Amino acid sequence: MELSRRDALAALAAGGVTVGATAALDGNPFDGGDEPAPDRPSPEERLDALVAVADVVYPAEVSGVEEFVRRYALGRVEDREGYRDGIVDALDTLDEYARTWHDADFRALDAETRESVLDQMAVDDADPDPDGSDRERVRYYAVNELLYALYTSPTGGELVGIENPQGHPGGATSYRRGPGE
Amino acid sequence: MTDGTTPDRTPSERADVCVVGAGPAGALVAHRLASDGRDVVILEAGERFDFADRTERMERAIRPAHHPHSVWEMGGERDAYTAAGERSYPLNAARVKGVGGTTLHWQGMVMRFRESDFEPWPIDYRDLRPYYAEAESLLGVAGADDNPFGPPREEPFPLPAFEPSHSDSVFAEACERLGVAMHSVPNARNSEGYDGRSACVGYGTCKPVCPSGAKYSADHHVERAESEGARVIDRAPVQRLEHDAAGDRVTAAVYAAPDGRTHRQEAREFVLAAGGVETPRLLLLSESSAYPDGLANSSGAVGRYFMDHLFAGMGGTIDRETRQNHVGFITSECHQFYDDPTRGTDGPAGGVPEWSGDGPEPGPLKLEFLNYAGPSPVETALAGDEWGDDLLDSLRESYGDSIAMGGLVGQRPRKENRIALDRSTTDDHGNPVPEIHWQLDDRTEATLRRANEIQAAILDELGVEVSWTVGPEATGPAFHHMGTTRMGLDPESSVVNPRLRTHDLRNLAIASSGVFVTSGALNPTLTIAALALKAADHVDERL
Numbered sequence: 001m002e003l004s005r006r007d008a009l010a011a012l013a014a015g016g017v018t019v020g021a022t023a024a025l026d027g028n029p030f031d032g033g034d035e036p037a038p039d040r041p042s043p044e045e046r047l048d049a050l051v052a053v054a055d056v057v058y059p060a061e062v063s064g065v066e067e068f069v070r071r072y073a074l075g076r077v078e079d080r081e082g083y084r085d086g087i088v089d090a091l092d093t094l095d096e097y098a099r100t101w102h103d104a105d106f107r108a109l110d111a112e113t114r115e116s117v118l119d120q121m122a123v124d125d126a127d128p129d130p131d132g133s134d135r136e137r138v139r140y141y142a143v144n145e146l147l148y149a150l151y152t153s154p155t156g157g158e159l160v161g162i163e164n165p166q167g168h169p170g171g172a173t174s175y176r177r178g179p180g181e
Numbered sequence: 182m183t184d185g186t187t188p189d190r191t192p193s194e195r196a197d198v199c200v201v202g203a204g205p206a207g208a209l210v211a212h213r214l215a216s217d218g219r220d221v222v223i224l225e226a227g228e229r230f231d232f233a234d235r236t237e238r239m240e241r242a243i244r245p246a247h248h249p250h251s252v253w254e255m256g257g258e259r260d261a262y263t264a265a266g267e268r269s270y271p272l273n274a275a276r277v278k279g280v281g282g283t284t285l286h287w288q289g290m291v292m293r294f295r296e297s298d299f300e301p302w303p304i305d306y307r308d309l310r311p312y313y314a315e316a317e318s319l320l321g322v323a324g325a326d327d328n329p330f331g332p333p334r335e336e337p338f339p340l341p342a343f344e345p346s347h348s349d350s351v352f353a354e355a356c357e358r359l360g361v362a363m364h365s366v367p368n369a370r371n372s373e374g375y376d377g378r379s380a381c382v383g384y385g386t387c388k389p390v391c392p393s394g395a396k397y398s399a400d401h402h403v404e405r406a407e408s409e410g411a412r413v414i415d416r417a418p419v420q421r422l423e424h425d426a427a428g429d430r431v432t433a434a435v436y437a438a439p440d441g442r443t444h445r446q447e448a449r450e451f452v453l454a455a456g457g458v459e460t461p462r463l464l465l466l467s468e469s470s471a472y473p474d475g476l477a478n479s480s481g482a483v484g485r486y487f488m489d490h491l492f493a494g495m496g497g498t499i500d501r502e503t504r505q506n507h508v509g510f511i512t513s514e515c516h517q518f519y520d521d522p523t524r525g526t527d528g529p530a531g532g533v534p535e536w537s538g539d540g541p542e543p544g545p546l547k548l549e550f551l552n553y554a555g556p557s558p559v560e561t562a563l564a565g566d567e568w569g570d571d572l573l574d575s576l577r578e579s580y581g582d583s584i585a586m587g588g589l590v591g592q593r594p595r596k597e598n599r600i601a602l603d604r605s606t607t608d609d610h611g612n613p614v615p616e617i618h619w620q621l622d623d624r625t626e627a628t629l630r631r632a633n634e635i636q637a638a639i640l641d642e643l644g645v646e647v648s649w650t651v652g653p654e655a656t657g658p659a660f661h662h663m664g665t666t667r668m669g670l671d672p673e674s675s676v677v678n679p680r681l682r683t684h685d686l687r688n689l690a691i692a693s694s695g696v697f698v699t700s701g702a703l704n705p706t707l708t709i710a711a712l713a714l715k716a717a718d719h720v721d722e723r724l
């Protein structure tokens with residue numbers, strides 16, 4: 001199932017960001033601010049890292065992930081410096097672990113190794129916490145951030161069988177329809 | 182504004198009425214009196230929340246990192262309390278402090294009490310009937326006149342009812358076979374745009390937050406009151422009420438401001454609308470030499486007879502798609518067993534058996550058909566320990582076939598259930614915190630068992646594999662705080678008279694479910710709203 005621009009807008013709405021239907025949502029969420037230091041990842045590399053996490057935590061049958069994640073992250077961090085810093089910090093943390101164990105940034109690892117990094121960090125059973133330990137912040141700002149985006153979007157809901165998931169303002173008629181109606 | 186950033190929290194020089202609390206009771210009193218041209222000041226302990234933040238609050242409610250109390254900033258020293266009864270009471274899950282009060286968090290089911298509910302009261306259904314109609318129109322109630330067990334009504338609901346859910350239609354088959362009636366639920370929720378608020382758009386998170394404003398919350402009437410000239414001072418918890426030398430009239434409400442200063446708001450009339458726990462607490466805190474046991478407490482009834490409704494429920498899975506969790510409210514109920522909970526039913530496939538239990542007979546109960554049974558996929562996803570394809574498989578496995586019923590049962594007024602002061606623990610202003618003494622009696626437990634019996638008969642007829650039951654052991658409160666400043670004719674045994682004025686003080690009224698004499702088994706807020714409008718009329722007469 002393909003994640004569309006509409007899904008990104010819907011997921012943003014679930015997070016308190018109202019974006020006009022005609023909004024451009026162009027650009028990179030990690031752009032802006034100061035010129036990154038030479039030893040720091042560029043905005044493109046950061047976006048790649050977030051997409052790399054999505055590749056692990058999203059089910060194989062969704063497509064259009066890169067565009068979805070880019071648009072979603074763009075809307076999420078607009079005018080929210082603190083939130084952007086939270087995501088950036090979680091991605092940097094992932095890179096640190098990836099470099100320690102595999103000598104490469106997270107985004108440069110193959111799919112299996114990325115998953116193993118998250119497993120080794122025990123992010124799967126970490127309690128999400130924006131102010132917590134490394135694994136708790138990675139769970140909050142990277143893994144859960146992306147899962148929230150997916151499963152409050154119509155396409156994410158449909159994957160499970162609920163086209164109007166909680167958090168998505170999908171109207172007051174879907175609850176009346178029977179299966180397949 | 183005094184300096185452009187800090188709101189002016191000094192008292193108004195001249196006020197006709199000072200209202201304490203900006204929940205639905207206070208909001209409606211203030212709106213009505215301000216519309217009548219009265220000078221009204223509302224003192225509200227909590228803050229004024231920005232409507233634009235509601236979606237972020239919803240995210241907090243869905244994402245597991247955030248404590249449920251953080252959605253509306255509850256908890257901490259300000260909200261400290263002691264649960265001293267046999268049963269613990271989670272008070273801060275049961276209220277919100279802020280402009281709009283607990284309706285910011287509530288579910289929004291709104292029924293009129295039935296005629297039988299008023300039997301022990303000094304007023305009856307007829308006295309409240311016009312106020313009920315008005316309250317329905319102010320709150321924007323969506324409903325249909327299809328409840329054969331409801332009290333008489335002439336005028337239609339202001340908004341059409343929400344149509345039954347797919348899940349209701351699954352229940353309807355079994356209920357028909359058993360002779361169990363189903364009917365709509367009045368909802369303080371816009372089935373169409375109403376009074377400047379949006380129609381429901383299906384966020385599905387009504388409780389604890391509706392981002393669209395389709396669910397009624399009392400901040401709406403606070404704003405309306407302000408546009409009629411009322412003044413609201415937020416973050417201004419009232420510390421105590423002062424009275425004149427004769428002990429006849431309240432002279433001022435003493436409140437604290439965030440800058441540490443204390444102010445006195447004087448007024449001709451005072452209306453307490455601080456909810457069923459803080460209202461009696463404030464009276465107890467206002468003890469004086471004339472009122473050594475607490476203000477307006479010559480009867481000794483202040484804080485006593487605390488009642489709540491109890492939840493009874495049952496649910497499991499069925500071999501069909503039930504399509505839960507699209508919306509966060511319910512669309513069907515059954516009030517058939519309200520007046521006679523022991524009755525059986527007759528249908529083509531048998532019926533619900535009569536109550537066979539020994540011991541005390543059950544009291545009033547109502548049954549609910551839930552539209553949010555079982556897990557919400559997004560919440561499961563965020564709290565689980567899987568991702569990728571494994572997570573999707575688990576979500577598909579857990580979502581789709583859940584089904585459940587809920588229900589409410591009432592409690593009888595008992596003197597020993599009460600709100601007192603815990604003088605060993607103080608809040609952020611050094612005041613003793615509320616101490617809640619609460620327990621269930623045999624009759625309430627029998628009623629919970631009876632609700633479970635009926636639920637079991639219906640779920641069994643449907644072929645549901647029952648996986649959970651909430652009965653007398655696991656039950657919890659529905660967060661309806663009643664009885665603590667009860668109404669009555671006799672000043673020796675009650676706190677307010679049928680005009681909602683305290684027997685002891687001539688210019689002090691109470692608008693709250695605290696004045697309820699009995700609890701019934703129906704959600705209280707429409708009755709609170711009707712009583713608030715009645716109280717406002719009597720205040721107006723006195724001015």
Ligand SMILES: Cc1cc2nc3c(=O)[nH]c(=O)nc-3n(C[C@H](O)[C@H](O)[C@H](O)COP(=O)(O)OP(=O)(O)OC[C@H]3O[C@@H](n4cnc5c(N)ncnc54)[C@H](O)[C@@H]3O)c2cc1C
Pocket residue numbers: 201202203204205206207224225226227274275276277278279280281282283284286287288289290291292388417418419420454455456457459460463659660661662692693694704705706707709
């Ligand atoms: C989870 C939940 C679901 C609910 N669902 C329903 C439902 O479906 N149907 C229904 O009928 N009811 C429901 N209720 C109950 C409903 O919310 C209350 O009955 C209603 O809000 C009570 O109105 P009130 O104005 O008396 O008090 P509140 O709404 O509690 O407002 C009281 C206000 O007074 C303020 N205050 C307190 N002390 C002071 C002080 N000393 N000085 C100044 N201000 C003070 C508080 O900060 C608060 O803002 C629900 C409640 C909860 C918690």
Ligand code: SF4
Pocket residue numbers: 370380381382383384385386387388390391392393394395396508509510
């Ligand atoms: S489903 Fe509930 S939360 Fe969503 S818009 Fe309707 S009333 Fe509001």
